[in-house]
Amino acid sequence: MLPTEKTGLAEKYNVALPRYTSYPTMPFWNVAAFNTNDWKQSIKQSFSESNAMEGMSLYIHLPFCKNLCTYCGCNTRITKNHAVEQPYIKALMLEWTMYLNLFEKKPLIREIHLGGGTPTFFSAAHLKILLYAILLNTEIHPDAHFSFEAHPANTSEEHLQVLYDLGFRRLSLGIQDFDLNVQRIINREQSFEQVQQVTLAARKIGYTSINFDLIYGLPLQTVTGLTRTIEMVSELMPDRIAFYSYAHVPWLKPGQRSFTEQHLPDAAAKKALHQTGRDLLNSFGYLEIGMDHFALPADELFTAMNNGKLYRNFMGYTDQHTQLLIGLGVSAISDSGYAFAQNVKTVEEYLELVANGKFPVFKGHLLTRDDLIIRKHVQNIMCKGKTSWNHHLEPCLSLFAGLERLEILANDGLIELNSRGLKVTSIGNGYLRNICMAIDARLWAQRPDTQLFSMAI
Template identity: 75%
Template sequence: MPVPENNNLTAKYNVALPRYTSYPTMPYWDIARFNKNDWKKTVKRSFKESNPKEGISLYIHLPFCENLCTYCGCNIRITKNHRVEEPYINALLLEWAMYKNIFGHKPLIREIHLGGGTPTFFSAANLKMLISAILLYADIHPEAAFSFEAHPANTTVNHLQVLYDLGFRRLSLGIQDFDPKVQAIINRQQSFAQVQAVTSQARRIGYTSVNYDLIYGLPLQTLHGLATTIQQVAELTPDRIAFYSYAHVPWIKPGQRHFTENDLPNAEAKKKLHETGRALLHSYRYLEIGMDHFALAGDQLFTAMKNGQLYRNFMGYTDQHTQLLIGLGVSAISDSAYAFAQNVKNVEEYLQLVKQGELPVFKGHLLTPDDLIIRKHIQNIMCKGNTTWNHHQEPCPSLFEGLERLQPLVDDGLIELNSWGLKVTPLGQGYLRNICMALDARLWADKPATQLFSMAI
């Protein structure tokens, strides 16, 4: 069962802070030291080290949506013109060809994830063309996991069948909230019947894992509405549930200006939404996985956590770990284990660069020895709830400066700390981002003058 939230602790730790899908976090990437040639070298090195046994992961960003969901923080392009599909797919395949050239050998694909945008904006035929071409010059790992995000209102049986035939077994549906008032203000309409139909169709075809995304803190959201949504969700028994905090960043995402702060629950109300949601999910036998994720006991994500194999990357939590993650498409982020790189964010610029035969990366970060050490500990905290260190084998002064910042969290009962490691307590499970922030050497060396991140709750 979840530990009840403490009002004083909630107020103290409800600050703006990163989500730690990477370390360093993107605002602290040293882009001045980064260049494409160095990036290619790290990709080649990582591929050589890891591809033969564990394979690589692919994230493919499909940015198009027919309508703007005003809560959305993703990089998207709104259009009803489906003629954009084929030119974009052709560009993705050109970018993939550039990476295959860097690899020098046939890749072993362990993981594919289609994100967006709305991947099911694309026709089933075009998705088949894309994935078939990706897999044409590649081997598939025997434990491969292919997944895609889908809008319940436009996902057809044909989408589900075509992707299943290509090896996809995991499906993620964006629900957010079933309350009609909330759906209207965030411009995200899908009915319970539509979600039920897609879920049933997917299971009938043979999908083995269905995830629902829910968000708390949305405009006009109420405790009653959220409780009703979770009750309806529980009736459909998805294998996994992501229960995210709404990130209000209108200075980054102007679409969020379609409503005002007056429409949002205040800090106290949002805390209640979070507390109520967690308690309800536990009451329906969903077990908490890391941060913001829940799964039934039979799901592979829970098994990975139980076995100490849970991993976190730019795609969130996964039970699959690969050293090399390649992001294809506009704004996609890649991770070579030695560096990060992000593609350009504008569709037209992306298409032009790829057409010219140029890798569409526009910024990145080469990880320093200190970065690698701190990254490991943050990853352990986010995935395992504990980490250990060795003063002699990890000569990283910035890490041990971070350990000094952990004492208030010890005093508040969020962690247990000793000379060789730390362990997150049940109370501290709800404050993982705060614990990681204490170790974030780059943030503490250059505290932001303006708000860069969303609030913790």
């Protein structure tokens, strides 16, 4: 426990709340007011405003996995049949063509991220075909950053080389935990030697940023086991580490019912895991970035935070901001700056819609004026640890309705609050989600009857 933290603070703020990769968060989107034509218009407007200078980002969702990792909250399709690769790649190309037809000129690509699922489920040859097609009618921003997620057990040197040749310099490996008992119960087994082999091969090829994903709060996880995991990670010193809280949402992800709450650490034990992990990462030279992320001092993510250029979107934290983010593939989410849209969630429906020339979007949200104001403050809290407002230039009753809730946080030492804004304290850095929730006007206006989100701890 931090030395100045009030007793019982963790228990008080251990509530179900969003992770704030967007505002409004998805359960509070006004789906009824959304339609595909409005979405297309918002894309055109955003592209016209932002493409020439900052470019755009692409997220490509590759959902296939060989095995089900039972902790996973992502939209995946479990199969060992690699014949699914070519039809899915064809559909991605068709969807991208639909977006290209909305643009007045060639898009300037600033970021590409391949997520999943398991992107390295796809053969290196098929990934090459896909990315050649995506990049064919585009221009590449001089500061472009391309990244992909990979499973250490199936990532080959061919994958690494092919993607490097296409401009990828960032690699993210899903580790979670090296404790064999934890790996077995979550059905995610990979050895330290496999992780080491991929990491060293990537560095030899020329990758400049390697991230490891770790999770605390997993079933059967112990402080001793997590300590050993982080010590093993320190032998390889990845540039970044995402240290996530396990989100137990079995009502959304039935695979999580393969274990029970009895296998999970309670709130106090999970808090101890979190604190142990943070302390160890700090001891190995990693510096905390926003929420759940750590980086070495030379990493661009840390530089972005210091320069006030850290940004958070549906892909997490990034050191670059683009107004326009297009998500391709099943369940992918897009952000035009004025609207959000999500694609359909099943592979079959996605393939059918795209084959018939229809945008595979099935729901979305058009941001209101108040949404845009609160979104800015949520971004500032999550990325800068502070935000400010002006009552006269920024009249927003929805925002100021949260001032009473913010005062409670100030009394507990999580923020410093005045009439012009707030600043997150060192204690409050561990409660960023709670601070954002205080000004989440849509959540407070539509308090859910059932639990929608994972617990804070």
